[in-house]
Amino acid sequence: MANILVVDDEMGIRELLSEILGDEGHVVQLAENAQQARAARLESRPDLVLLDIWMPDTDGVTLLKEWQRDGMLSMPVIMMSGHATIDTAVEATRIGALNFLEKPIALQKLLKAVQQGLSRGSEVARPAVASLPPASAEMLTNNAVTHAFSSNAAGFETRQFASSGVMAPASNNQFANLSFELPLREARDAFERIYFEYHLNREGGSMTRVAEKTGLERTHLYRKLKQLGVESVKYAKRGES
Structure with a gap:
């Protein structure tokens, strides 16, 4: 410490x-x-x-x-x-x-x-x-910042919705795939990825509604998604700007 x-x-x-x-x-x-x-x-x-x-x-x-x-x-x-x-x-x-x-x-x-x-x-x-x-x-x-973290820390699979083309957690039991052997920070990141991907999928990629659901300001939400390597644009509904 x-x-x-x-x-x-x-x-x-x-x-x-x-x-x-x-x-x-x-x-x-x-x-x-x-x-x-x-x-x-x-x-x-x-x-x-x-x-x-x-x-x-x-x-x-x-x-x-x-x-x-x-x-x-x-x-x-x-x-x-x-x-x-x-x-x-x-x-x-x-x-x-x-x-x-x-x-x-x-x-x-x-x-x-x-x-x-x-x-x-x-x-x-x-x-x-x-x-x-x-x-x-x-x-x-060599100070270019990468916003995407290794997907190995997440320990969960994704599948594609045939009707919408949206990526979502594989099942309602995706949390079972989180390893308790991970360091606390990595386990927390993995949980937060699942959490935000769930809400992005549910709200059709609307950052305004996700911010309301999660209780975060939009600026904080954008920063958090970048840190977690979550691309909000792929959750947007087709034809929605």
Whole structure:
């Protein structure tokens, strides 16, 4: 278990990352701007920081420079952005960031980066062990985000409705195919795929009705479907825009 600080001005991103990392057993602190991030850094000494680049008061790169200048960059920092260029990513890594994640962030890529960051922090904390090399150029340039997760985690089959061409869970007992041997996060993703595919099929692909049925805002719903790799368009009724 690690203490992770998430710094992002978007509440939806903060809540989503907090939920994911909390499910992994980590203690998560949230900050919506650089001022709160500075206070959290001084109070809790996080093991890892997920830092957004574009923020309204002070951007993430400037905050990273500040921590480096003041000798406070003692923890791994992973930068996040949906609009940054490769030059920005290179600059952040040169300053001291360990990695760069492009939004929307794929689950497996997030968890892998967090694991690498915590391993790096553990190695740095032990002087007898040489520190790991900085992030490679390949890690920086290979930041295209994939929204589809492996179907192997789901463990259920689908069939095609002959009358509508809609893909739906194979039977009413599809939940029986979920393996309890899966890690909690993968099992939860598998359940959520079935859950949202069921409602998409039932509502003919209408995002408005699915949002009402599931109690989610449309923006949150779109983000959730992308993370799960569920393509809502294939559930739309024929002839429906």
